[in-house]
Amino acid sequence: MVTIGHYLVLSSVLFAIGAGGVLLRRNGIATLLGIELMLNAANVAFVAFAKQHGNLEGQVVVFFVMAVAAAEVAVGLALLVAIFRRLQSIDVDRLSAMRW
Amino acid sequence: MELWVFYLAAAAAVASALVAVTHRNPVINVLALIVTFFCVAVNFALMGADFLAGAQVLIYAGAILVLFLFVVMLLGAPTVSAEENPRPIQKTLGAFLAALVAAAGFFFFRGFSGEGLASPHAGVTTHALGRLLVGPHLFAFELVSVVLLAALIGALVLVKRKH
Amino acid sequence: MWAEVGVTAFKLAVIAGVLLTVVPVMTWVERRGAAFIQDRLGPNRVGPWGLLQPVADAVKLLFKEDVTPAHVSKGLYFLAPAIAVFVALSTFIVIPFAKAEGITLFGVPLKGLIVAPDLNIGVLYLLALSSISVYGIVLAGWASNNKYSLLGGLRSSAQLISYELAMTLAVLGVLLANGDLRLTTIVEHQGKLWNAVPQFLGFLVFLVAAFAETNRLPFDLAEAENELVAGYHVEFSSMKFAAFMMSEYINMTTVSALATTLYLGGWNLPGVSLPSGWLGLLLSFAIFFAKVGFLLWLFVWVRWTLPRFRFDQLMRLGWKGLIPLALLNLLWVSLGLTQGWW
Numbered sequence: 001m002v003t004i005g006h007y008l009v010l011s012s013v014l015f016a017i018g019a020g021g022v023l024l025r026r027n028g029i030a031t032l033l034g035i036e037l038m039l040n041a042a043n044v045a046f047v048a049f050a051k052q053h054g055n056l057e058g059q060v061v062v063f064f065v066m067a068v069a070a071a072e073v074a075v076g077l078a079l080l081v082a083i084f085r086r087l088q089s090i091d092v093d094r095l096s097a098m099r100w
Numbered sequence: 101m102e103l104w105v106f107y108l109a110a111a112a113a114v115a116s117a118l119v120a121v122t123h124r125n126p127v128i129n130v131l132a133l134i135v136t137f138f139c140v141a142v143n144f145a146l147m148g149a150d151f152l153a154g155a156q157v158l159i160y161a162g163a164i165l166v167l168f169l170f171v172v173m174l175l176g177a178p179t180v181s182a183e184e185n186p187r188p189i190q191k192t193l194g195a196f197l198a199a200l201v202a203a204a205g206f207f208f209f210r211g212f213s214g215e216g217l218a219s220p221h222a223g224v225t226t227h228a229l230g231r232l233l234v235g236p237h238l239f240a241f242e243l244v245s246v247v248l249l250a251a252l253i254g255a256l257v258l259v260k261r262k263h
Numbered sequence: 264m265w266a267e268v269g270v271t272a273f274k275l276a277v278i279a280g281v282l283l284t285v286v287p288v289m290t291w292v293e294r295r296g297a298a299f300i301q302d303r304l305g306p307n308r309v310g311p312w313g314l315l316q317p318v319a320d321a322v323k324l325l326f327k328e329d330v331t332p333a334h335v336s337k338g339l340y341f342l343a344p345a346i347a348v349f350v351a352l353s354t355f356i357v358i359p360f361a362k363a364e365g366i367t368l369f370g371v372p373l374k375g376l377i378v379a380p381d382l383n384i385g386v387l388y389l390l391a392l393s394s395i396s397v398y399g400i401v402l403a404g405w406a407s408n409n410k411y412s413l414l415g416g417l418r419s420s421a422q423l424i425s426y427e428l429a430m431t432l433a434v435l436g437v438l439l440a441n442g443d444l445r446l447t448t449i450v451e452h453q454g455k456l457w458n459a460v461p462q463f464l465g466f467l468v469f470l471v472a473a474f475a476e477t478n479r480l481p482f483d484l485a486e487a488e489n490e491l492v493a494g495y496h497v498e499f500s501s502m503k504f505a506a507f508m509m510s511e512y513i514n515m516t517t518v519s520a521l522a523t524t525l526y527l528g529g530w531n532l533p534g535v536s537l538p539s540g541w542l543g544l545l546l547s548f549a550i551f552f553a554k555v556g557f558l559l560w561l562f563v564w565v566r567w568t569l570p571r572f573r574f575d576q577l578m579r580l581g582w583k584g585l586i587p588l589a590l591l592n593l594l595w596v597s598l599g600l601t602q603g604w605w
Contacts, residue, residue, distance in 0.1 A: 002106045005212035007143065010110045012205020014117055014136070016198045021121030023194030027180045029126045029172055033133050036164065037117055040140050043152075051147045052212075056225060059149050060232050066159050067244045071251030073164050077171045078255035084175050091180040127339070127405060134398070154387035162394025163424060169401055170420040173413065177405075224383050226444055 007048035015041035028080045028090035032073065039069045106146060113139035124179055126172045130165055137161050151226045274377075278355055281552075285559075286512045287317030293563050300567040321505075329501040332407075339406035344499065344506035347399030351513035354392045357385045358520045359447045362530050362537055362547035377447070385446040386438060389521060390431060393476060396514060397423040400478070400485055400495045403507070407498035415494025418574060419485035422475055425581035426482075430472035432589035436465040436596040437525045450529030457528040461599060465592040466526045468585050470561075473518040475581070477511065480566040484574055519558035520551075527554050 018041060021034025043062045050058025084090050116135035123129050137160040144153040172178075233241050291306075291314065298305025307313040331340065359377045382388055397420055404416020438444060440462070441452050449458075459466040475482040486494040496507045523529060530537070530547035537543040572580065 002102050002146065003213045005209050006106060006110075007147065008209035008212055009206050010113065010143065012209060013114055013202050014140075016202030016205065017114070017117045017121055019201055020195060020198030023198060024191060025121065027126060027178070029168065029178075030121060030129055033129055033168070034121055036160075037120065037133065037136065040137065040160070043156075044140060044143060047144055047147050047149050047152065050149070056228050056232055059152055059225060059229060060237055062149075062152055063155070063229065063233065064237075064240060064244055066155060067248060070159060070164055071248050073167060074251045074255040075258070077167060078258035081171060081175070081259050084178065089180070090175065090178050131339075131398075131402075150382075150384050151387070154384045154391050157391035158387060158394060162391055163427070166394070166397055166401070166420050166424055169398075169405075170417065170424070173401070173405055173417055173420070226384065 004048050004052045007044055007051075011041045011044040011048065013041075014038075014044065026091050026093050028083065028092050031092060032076045032080070035076075036069060036073065039065055102146065105142070109139040109142040109146070112136075113143070126177050126179065127169070130168045130172060133168075134161050134165050137165070149225055151229055275356075278360075279352070282352065282355060282513055282516060285516050286509050287321065289512045289515070289559060289563075290317050290320065290508075292560070293566075296560070296563045297567045300564075324501060324505040327501040329503065332498050334408045335498060336406045336408060339402050340498075341503075343399050343403035343406055344503045344510075346402065347396065347510035348506045348513075350392055350396040350399065351510040351517065354389055354396075354517045355513070355520070357382055357388050357446060358517070358524060359450055359529065360520075360548055360551050361544050382445070384444050386434060386444045386449070386525075389446075389517075390427075390434065393514075393517070394423070394427055396476075396510070399507070399510065403499065404485070404495040407495070409498055411491040411493075412495050412497055415485040415487070415491050415497075418487075419478065419495065422478075422482065422484060422577060422581075425578060426472045426475035426585070429468055429581060429585035429589050430476060432586060432593060433465040433468040433472065434525060436462050436589070436592045439593065439596050439600065446524055450524055450531065453528040454531050455533075457526065457531070457533070459526040459528075461604070462526070462592055462596060464588055464595065466522075468589045468592065469522060469526065471580075471585060473522060474562070474565065475577070477514045477518055477562075479511075479515065479562055481569040481572050482577060483571065484577060487571065515559060515562050516555065519555045519562070522558055523551060523554040527558075 015038050018034045018037030018039075021037065022031050025031055025034065043065055046058040046062045046065070048058075050056060080090055083095065087094055113136050116132045116139070120129050120132035120136060123132065137156060141153045141156040141161075144150075144156055294316070295305040295307075295313065297303075305313065306316040309315040309319045331337070357377060400419040401416040404412040404414075404419065407413070437449065437458050440458065441449050443449070452458075474480075478485050484494075485491075486496070488494075491497070496504055499507060530551045532550055537546055
């Protein structure tokens with residue numbers, strides 16, 4: 001039988017993979033993909049908890065997360081395109097112009 | 101039966117997520133993430149969240165990742181060369197932190213047994229979700245639409261070429 | 264259990280049979296129709312009126328040498344046509360074709376002849392899968408490693424994102440009036456009045472977006488023979504090329520069936536009450552496919568009548584023309600709902 005714990009473990013593993021992607025990759029696209037993965041992992045947890053409590057509030061939150069993720073991707077990709085035009089590269093480590 | 105579907109979807113999700121964050125070719129990254137999102141949609145369906153399963157495929161796989169693919173192709177699938185500036189300490193530390201998160205989640209959540217309460221809406225969530233969205237959560241709903249509009253304009257401003 | 268499996272297999276066989284018949288027939292209709300519109304004869308040598316031409320084409324495509332260019336990215340190159348056909352075929356399984364109330368086959372109710380169980384998110388499933396169909400084209404464009412293909416793929420993805428918004432907003436009007444995402448209830452809802460009448464604007468937007476989603480002229484910028492050679496499938500030969508052709512025609516059929524279900528009343532005819540039982544099933548099937556056939560002919564008709572849009576015109580039409588119109592339609596439908604007009 002699939003318990004809530006199964007989904008939560010899956011969620012935390014996916015979250016860790018996404019976090020690893022954000023921390024380890026220097027390719028801006030991979031970083032953004034990692035963020036998407038983390039958001040999705042959180043969604044799995046939300047739906048699992050919604051199931052645990054037997055109501056739909058958690059699913060409403062997932063709906064909002066999806067909308068915000070869409071907004072985040074639009075801005076993030078626009079930033080990447082702007083960065084690429086400037087540096088001819090999307091290595092996020094090279095964005096050091098504002099570093100003190 | 102349900103358990104097997106879960107294990108299959110979960111294994112595929114984890115495997116494709118690993119490919120999505122580790123492969124060097126950004127096109128492959130995006131494609132692998134599509135598979136992950138499909139598997140997550142399967143998990144949503146297993147949990148009785150049918151509307152979210154559909155929305156997951158429509159929004160993530162159908163719109164967000166198409167946008168990703170568009171940008172990847174527009175920029176010519178840029179890769180970052182590995183040799184320059186390798187930073188071994190940061191890499192190890194990052195991997196360790198991610199592994200720590202995974203391990204903590206695994207051992208903490210493993211104890212959660214029980215299948216949860218039976219929701220009266222399991223499998224037919226569309227109506228109930230709609231009522232919640234325009235009822236108690238109306239303010240957040242409107243706010244999200246403003247966020248989307250702001251993102252739309254922001255993206256436009258960011259990529260507009262100055263003449 | 265096994266009766267259900269058998270009945271599902273039977274339905275699947277019927278649907279797959281219908282779809283795979285539509286493809287050759289449509290290629291013939293397209294070529295003959297084009298010829299008549301341009302005052303030519305078209306293919307008329309193979310069989311009576313050239314009816315066997317599709318068979319000849321199929322044989323030719325099967326026996327052509329399957330060339331894999333050396334510079335392609337192998338895995339994706341093979342994956343792309345497979346995705347195109349898979350998605351095209353799998354969208355069809357939630358569309359209700361025929362009225363089958365009260366008919367059981369080996370104790371299994373037929374319920375509108377839908378292959379899949381009558382999903383309560385049917386419309387969402389359809390929209391979701393049809394939005395996946397772009398990956399076939401985009402990946403083909405990318406994997407071919409050819410500048411024309413790449414341009415085709417890029418155009419296709421930008422076009423799909425823009426037109427999918429308009430299409431979804433148009434469909435939202437139907438869902439609002441209907442109050443359910445189930446396709447069977449949408450058809451039953453239109454027993455008296457087809458949605459195309461009160462929501463004419465929505466229907467218009469849906470049709471235009473459908474042309475764009477299926478990459479048909481006047482929106483076939485992904486192919487655009489005279490600028491991009493053949494766009495995304497220029498490097499594909501033999502059966503891989505045929506797979507793209509097939510998926511295009513199957514997608515046309517799916518979109519026509521969806522338009523029929525959402526706007527043209529499915530198997531309903533105004534003023535006609537269908538008999539129940541097997542006769543009703545056959546009649547409703549025929550009515551449904553007559554409407555789908557008309558829409559398919561519309562695709563051919565428009566293709567050989569209108570010239571291709573320029574890409575900036577396409578984007579302007581999508582964002583500044585169709586989306587406001589679809590929103591207007593939504594406003595109109597909600598006004599009608601509050602006033603109790605429908």
